Amino acid sequence: MTPTSDLSGSGTYLSTGSEWTFPLIERYDAAIKEIALNEFGLDIYPNQIEIIASEQMLDAYASLGLPISYPHWSYGKEFIRNEQLYRTGARGLAYEIVINSNPCISYLMEENTMAMQALVIAHACYGHNSFFKGNYLFRQWTTADAIIDYMVFARNYVLKCEERFGVAAVEETLDSCHALMSHGVDRYRHPPQLSAQEERQRQRDREEHAWRQFDDLWRTLPARTDGAADRARAQAVFPSEPQENLLYFIEKHSPKLEPWQRELVRISRKLAQYFYPQGMTKVMNEGWATFWHYTILNRLFDKGLVTSGFALEWLASHTNVITQRGYDQRGYGGINPYALGFAMMSDLRRICERPDDEDRAWFPDIAGGDWLKVLDFAMRNYKDESFIGQFLSPRVIREFRLFAVADHEDEAELAIDAIHDEQGYRRLRRLLSQQYNRDTMVPDIQVTRYDHRGDRSLTLQHRTFRKRPLDDETGEVLKHLSRLWGFTVRLETVDEQGKVVSQDEITAC
Amino acid sequence: MSVIIDRRLNDRNKSAVNRQRFIQRYKEQLRRSVSDAVGGRSITDVARGGNVNIPVRDISEPTFRHGQGGDREAVHPGNHKFLQGDRIPRPEGEGGGQGGGSGEGDGSESRDDFVFALSREEFLSLFFDDLELPHLVRTALGDIREFKWQRAGYTPTGVPTNIAIVRSLRNALARRIAVGAPLKRQIEALRASQAPAEDIDVLEKRLERIPFLDEFDLRYRHRIKVPQPISRAVMFCLMDVSASMTEEKKDLAKRFFMLLHLFLARKYEHVEVVFVRHTDNAEEVDEKTFFHDTMSGGTVVLSALKLMREIIADRFPTDSWNIYGAQVSDGDAFGADPEKSRSLLADQLLPLVRYFAYVEVPDDSRRVSPLMYAYHRITHESFAMRSVTHRRDVYPVLRDLFAKETA
Numbered sequence: 001m002t003p004t005s006d007l008s009g010s011g012t013y014l015s016t017g018s019e020w021t022f023p024l025i026e027r028y029d030a031a032i033k034e035i036a037l038n039e040f041g042l043d044i045y046p047n048q049i050e051i052i053a054s055e056q057m058l059d060a061y062a063s064l065g066l067p068i069s070y071p072h073w074s075y076g077k078e079f080i081r082n083e084q085l086y087r088t089g090a091r092g093l094a095y096e097i098v099i100n101s102n103p104c105i106s107y108l109m110e111e112n113t114m115a116m117q118a119l120v121i122a123h124a125c126y127g128h129n130s131f132f133k134g135n136y137l138f139r140q141w142t143t144a145d146a147i148i149d150y151m152v153f154a155r156n157y158v159l160k161c162e163e164r165f166g167v168a169a170v171e172e173t174l175d176s177c178h179a180l181m182s183h184g185v186d187r188y189r190h191p192p193q194l195s196a197q198e199e200r201q202r203q204r205d206r207e208e209h210a211w212r213q214f215d216d217l218w219r220t221l222p223a224r225t226d227g228a229a230d231r232a233r234a235q236a237v238f239p240s241e242p243q244e245n246l247l248y249f250i251e252k253h254s255p256k257l258e259p260w261q262r263e264l265v266r267i268s269r270k271l272a273q274y275f276y277p278q279g280m281t282k283v284m285n286e287g288w289a290t291f292w293h294y295t296i297l298n299r300l301f302d303k304g305l306v307t308s309g310f311a312l313e314w315l316a317s318h319t320n321v322i323t324q325r326g327y328d329q330r331g332y333g334g335i336n337p338y339a340l341g342f343a344m345m346s347d348l349r350r351i352c353e354r355p356d357d358e359d360r361a362w363f364p365d366i367a368g369g370d371w372l373k374v375l376d377f378a379m380r381n382y383k384d385e386s387f388i389g390q391f392l393s394p395r396v397i398r399e400f401r402l403f404a405v406a407d408h409e410d411e412a413e414l415a416i417d418a419i420h421d422e423q424g425y426r427r428l429r430r431l432l433s434q435q436y437n438r439d440t441m442v443p444d445i446q447v448t449r450y451d452h453r454g455d456r457s458l459t460l461q462h463r464t465f466r467k468r469p470l471d472d473e474t475g476e477v478l479k480h481l482s483r484l485w486g487f488t489v490r491l492e493t494v495d496e497q498g499k500v501v502s503q504d505e506i507t508a509c
Numbered sequence: 510m511s512v513i514i515d516r517r518l519n520d521r522n523k524s525a526v527n528r529q530r531f532i533q534r535y536k537e538q539l540r541r542s543v544s545d546a547v548g549g550r551s552i553t554d555v556a557r558g559g560n561v562n563i564p565v566r567d568i569s570e571p572t573f574r575h576g577q578g579g580d581r582e583a584v585h586p587g588n589h590k591f592l593q594g595d596r597i598p599r600p601e602g603e604g605g606g607q608g609g610g611s612g613e614g615d616g617s618e619s620r621d622d623f624v625f626a627l628s629r630e631e632f633l634s635l636f637f638d639d640l641e642l643p644h645l646v647r648t649a650l651g652d653i654r655e656f657k658w659q660r661a662g663y664t665p666t667g668v669p670t671n672i673a674i675v676r677s678l679r680n681a682l683a684r685r686i687a688v689g690a691p692l693k694r695q696i697e698a699l700r701a702s703q704a705p706a707e708d709i710d711v712l713e714k715r716l717e718r719i720p721f722l723d724e725f726d727l728r729y730r731h732r733i734k735v736p737q738p739i740s741r742a743v744m745f746c747l748m749d750v751s752a753s754m755t756e757e758k759k760d761l762a763k764r765f766f767m768l769l770h771l772f773l774a775r776k777y778e779h780v781e782v783v784f785v786r787h788t789d790n791a792e793e794v795d796e797k798t799f800f801h802d803t804m805s806g807g808t809v810v811l812s813a814l815k816l817m818r819e820i821i822a823d824r825f826p827t828d829s830w831n832i833y834g835a836q837v838s839d840g841d842a843f844g845a846d847p848e849k850s851r852s853l854l855a856d857q858l859l860p861l862v863r864y865f866a867y868v869e870v871p872d873d874s875r876r877v878s879p880l881m882y883a884y885h886r887i888t889h890e891s892f893a894m895r896s897v898t899h900r901r902d903v904y905p906v907l908r909d910l911f912a913k914e915t916a
Contacts, residue, residue, distance in 0.1 A: 022513060029511050047511035056516065059523040074570055076531030079524040103512065110517055125511065171534070175570075182572050326587020335586060403588035405597075408580045416595040417582050424593060432584040440581075443573050468579030473571035480571070 014305050018113040018313075025049070025108075028118045029125070035299045036126040036292070040372060044129040045144060046103040049121065053110050057094070058083055060107055064275070065097045067105060068151045070158035070267070072174055095317075098124035100132040100278075102144040115313040118306075122296040127289025134380045135284070137277035140189065147274060154267045161260050173261050176480035177247065177268035182442050184247030184272040242446040242461065246481070247272065249447045255456050256486025265484065280383045283436065287341015288379055291349075294318060294342070324400060335400075335432075343396050344387070348375055351393065358394060389433035394425045404431045409467055439465055445491070457488035464495055475504065482506040656734040667729025681726040685719055692716045742777040742831040742863075744770060745817050748799065749838035750786045751808045758870040762837035763800055764903045765868050769835055772907070777831065783820060787813035793820065810842050810850040810880060818857055827861050834858065834865040840878025847883035859889045867894035868906060874898045 014031060015024050029049065036042045052060070062079035063069035095116055099105040106124040108117055132138050162170045177184075194202070243249045247269040251262050278285070293314075301311045324339035325332045351359045352371035359367045366374045378391060397420045404417040404427070418424035418431065434440055449459040458481075462470060474491070482489040491504045591597075663676055696712050746766045748754070754762075773780045784799035785791055788806030791813040817834065825832060842850070859865060869881055874896055884894055895906045 022515070025513055026511075029513070033511070049511055049513045050516045051514070052516045052519075056519065056523070062524045062527060071526045071530060073527060073530040073534045076524060076527030076529065079528055080531065107516075167530075171530070179571050180573075324586050326589070327585035329587065332587075335584070400586040401588040402584055402586055403591055404582050404584045406580075406582045407599075409578055413596040413598055416591045416593055416597070419588055419591055419593050421593070428584060431582045434582070435584055441575075443575055445573055462573075464579070465575075466580040468575045468581065469577075471574045471576030473569070474573060476569070476571035477573055 012304065013307055015114055016307055016309075018115065020112070020114040020117045024114060025051075025117055025121070028114070029121055031300060031305055032118065032122050032126060032296055035296050035303075036122070036130075039299065040292075040295070041376075042126055042130040042292070043133055044104065044126060045101075045133050047125040047129065048103040048105045049125060050105060050107050051110055052107045054086075057097070057107065057109055058086065060097050061094075064271075065099060066151055067099065067148065068155055070155045070174075071162075072178075073171065074175075074178060096120040096124045098128045099147075100128075100138060100142055100144055100274075101147050104129040104132065104144070105148075113313065115306075115310045116317060118300070118310075119293050119297060119314045119317060122293035123289045126296065127292035128285060130292075131281075131285050131288045131379060134376070135277065135281060135383075136381055137280055137383055141186075141277050142274050150270065154271075157263060157267065161264065165260065170264070172483065173264050174268065176483045177265050179477050179480040180246050180250075180484075181268055181272040183445055184245060184269040185276040186245050186248070186273065187276075187438070237448075238450050238452055239447060242448050244444075244446045245269075246445070246447060246460075249450075250481075250484050253450060253452075254485055255452070257484065261484075277383075280385075280436075280438065283337040283341040283344075283384045284379065284382065284387050285341070286338045287343075287345045288375075290318070290322060290338050290342040291345035291375075294346075326401070340396075340400070343399060344391055344393075345375065347393050347396050348378060348391060362393060363391075384436035385433050385438075388436060389429065392429045392432060394420075397425055397428055402428050402432065404428055443468075443470055448492075455488060456486075457490060458485050459490045459492060462491060462493045464493060464501075467495075469493075475506075478504060478506045656736055658732050659735045661731045661733040663728040664731040665725065665728060667731070671729040671732075673728045673730050676728040677722070677726050680728060681722045684723060684726060685721070688719050689716055741779045741781070741829065742773050742833060743781040743783060743825050744773055745783050745785060745820075745832070745834045746799065747785045747787070747813045747817065747834065747836040747838075749788075749808055749810070749813075749841075750802075750804050751788045751841070752805050753808075753839050753841055753872075754870075758837075758839060759800060761870050761897055761903060762868070765837060765897070765907065766835060768903065768907045769833070769866075773833060781825075781830075783817075785813050785816050785820075787816075791816040808838075808841050808843065809846055810838065811846055811853060814850055814853050814858060818853070818861075821861055832862040834862050836865070836867045838867075838869060838880060840869045840871050840880045842878070842880045842883075847879045850880065851883040851887060854884075854892075855887045855889060859887070859892055862891065864891045864893075867892070869894065869896045871896060871898065 014027050029047070037044070058079060060067070061082045062075045064075075069075065095109060095112055097107045104125065106120070106129075108120050112120065132142075132144060138144075158170060158174075239249070247265055250257070251265040251269060254262070254265075257265070297306075297311070297314055300306050301308070322336070322339045322342045324336045348366070349371040351363055351367055352369045352374050355363075355367035378387060382390065401420055403419040403424075406415045406417040408415075418427040420428065444463045444465060445460055446463070447458065448461040451457050451459075460481075470493070478489055478491055489506045492500050493502045494500050663673055692712055692715055696709055696716070699709050699712070744766075748759070748762055750759075770780065770782060782796070784794050784796055786794055786799055786804070787809065788804050789809045789812065790806075791809075793816065794802075813836070821827070821832060854865070867881075867884055869878060871878055881894065881896070884892075897903055897906050
């Protein structure tokens with residue numbers, strides 16, 4: 001894949017050397033912006049581009065990419081781990097980190113050459129940025145305008161707590177919250193809370209309803225005598241529906257937490273929620289950004305703004321990024337989200353521009369359509385799971401030579417479930433889409449019962465997913481949970497028929 | 510328009526506090542690991558810092574996760590030999606090729622021991638954590654006997670050698686301008702009003718009479734005496750090299766001496782080491798001879814102590830040196846020797862030294878040697894002794910000996 005034209009026109013290059021300067025970055029940014037916004041119609045937050053050194057990149061890694069975060073040892077651990085990998089050369093640093101905020105903050109490494117800075121600007125400041133702004137999950141679950149301010153608040157709050165209650169106490173609570181973070185997100189919107197006025201209105205409506213329904217005849221019926229209603233109420237299960245957001249439940253109902261601890265639970269819950277869309281859209285997000293840096297930089301070249309040396313440099317790096325190793329090759333680490341995402345996005349464009357019979361059969365709606373609209377629609381309305389389920393084409397399956405291995409507990413051998421052939425396409429597409437389903441990754445654990453009238457114990461239910469057990473760390477997590485809860489915590493494991501198969505219990509000390 | 514900001518000048522150690530927290534949290538584990546690390550490697554490397562392993566359990570961040578087992582399908586790329594329905598044997602262990610990869614694959618790397626590099630500073634401060642030089646406080650606060658000259662600005666009086674030329678000339682220039690300015694203004698005014706030349710002449714003469722350099726322009730560099738805690742230390746290594754001291758015991762002794770040296774070097778700017786070996790008579794030798802030459806003969810501990818006393822009197826006056834003594838022996842001593850040694854040590858040496866440590870490397874740790882028996886009666890507070898039988902004991906002994914005094 002080389003730039004489409006080698007006879008670059010006017011020869012008014014933006015730059016020729018590999019060194020970057022601030023004025024040059026500005027010029028490149030302006031040129032890229034012109035292409036991204038005016039030619040391809042991307043919709044973005046304003047950009048804030050920050051140049052940082054490699055140590056600062058390590059710092060940024062450690063605090064989850066956020067420019068500011070509260071102090072916690074686990075970030076130190078992360079920092080040390082990354083530093084180690086970086087120092088020993090086992091891993092390079094990312095060229096960039098981009099934060100889902102408004103304005104959209106991107107960090108560029110000072111070590112990058114000009115070509116790399118341009119690549120990064122196109123990738124992060126226009127690719128990721130427009131994804132953050134457009135994708136429904138990000139729109140629904142994150143508030144880009146507020147995240148930096150919220151982190152400032154969180155940091156100050158944690159520091160203040162440390163001052164008042166001691167570092168150890170704060171750390172303990174945060175440790176426990178972190179352990180539950182994967183189960184501290186809402187996947188579905190709660191109905192908005194009623195305002196006081198709406199509440200009053202409803203109350204009036206109910207009264208009026210009762211009044212209209214009044215019939216003196218009811219009074220003549222003999223009353224129930226056995227108090228069954230009372231008992232039923234006493235035994236009523238709380239919460240009435242299972243709750244999947246453990247941190248939320250703890251924050252609202254934990255009988256023992258101090259107010260400041262509740263606030264800490266809330267902070268880590270908010271943080272978990274903020275990162276939730278990123279985990280759900282890895283393939284799409286990276287694919288989208290990679291597709292756009294590829295498209296925009298090629299356009300730069302076609303317009304004669306950059307040299308072929310420049311193009312070769314970013315292409316080399318681009319090729320590295322989208323390398324997909326085979327399952328039996330050295331360095332294989334699963335499916336590369338950049339590779340899969342880029343292949344699918346490029347394939348969507350191809351289906352629109354140059355559809356063949358297969359595409360028309362598989363994607364009648366979009367084959368031959370306007371690629372910009374199709375891509376934009378896909379970016380806005382899908383997450384990895386549904387995106388793959390909808391748009392993974394047989395061609396991409398063939399290119400990746402995908403195959404599925406079935407690993408069933410009661411069989412001695414692994415079986416090849418499907419390969420890239422006529423019979424396998426649909427099954428592979430479904431299986432790969434499943435692979436990005438949250439239930440596959442995160443065990444389904446919900447609060448089923450809080451005995452708030454009795455011993456205040458909390459019962460969780462783990463609904464097994466295809467007979468997959470929890471791993472050995474579960475006991476540790478339960479200890480964290482019971483620290484936050486303050487009373488006995490129980491974890492029931494039920495099979496797919498709803499029968500309880502095992503039960504762990506931690507009694508609070 | 511995009512905003513471009515140069516953040517390179519910002520603080521680069523944003524994570525320092527997190528790193529500190531992490532180290533603090535697992536200090537106990539680290540300390541254990543550090544002392545293991547020291548036990549394992551050659552003693553001369555100690556100061557280098559280095560890798561420390563912590564079992565992952567201690568720094569784990571557990572979450573609810575799926576474990577091995579159950580049913581699953583995993584999609585992988587790069588098929589070049591499988592057909593649908595093929596059966597392949599389960600790979601050994603996990604994470605191998607086509608096995609249990611995918612989702613959990615990323616998480617399983619953390620199962621290894623967590624290895625990271627401590628900086629030299631971090632390593633040493635952990636290494637010597639809670640260790641305090643005994644009686645250092647006294648030296649620092651109490652009997653200050655050493656002074657250092659230090660610059661302290663300028664003074665209007667002084668000896669000619671200390672004249673600060675630039676400063677003096679600057680004062681002179683300022684004075685000339687200040688005194689001359691009104692005269693110059695007057696001359697200007699007279700010239701402008703076409704005044705007679707003699708009036709102007711008078712003023713110009715006055716202007717010339719302003720001296721180029723005056724007495725009170727002079728400034729001298731000021732120096733003051735600042736009291737300094739003594740930052741020099743001398744460490745006496747006394748070792749019995751009689752035939753009963755095997756290579757193994759010498760190795761223990763060497764470790765102890767090296768640790769002590771490392772420790773002193775951290776606290777003092779300058780540390781001298783004196784090696785005294787003895788059989789039935791003592792001599793001062795260089796390091797190599799001290800550790801590697803073999804000698805044969807009897808054992809007279811007293812000779813070494815006497816030599817130490819002589820060397821102190823000779824070369825290390827107690828008012829300008831912090832003196833530390835460390836003696837290693839297998840404890841064999843005969844006749845009156847232990848008793849005489851004890852009294853020499855207690856009466857004459859201990860008052861001179863900051864600290865004296867006796868480390869015994871016995872054949873049999875349960876037996877009380879004659880020397881130890883005698884030394885037991887020393888009650889002087891700057892004396893300590895321990896018995897060491899294994900390499901691993903050396904570091905804890907040092908810790909014991911120099912444990913921070915809980916006042």
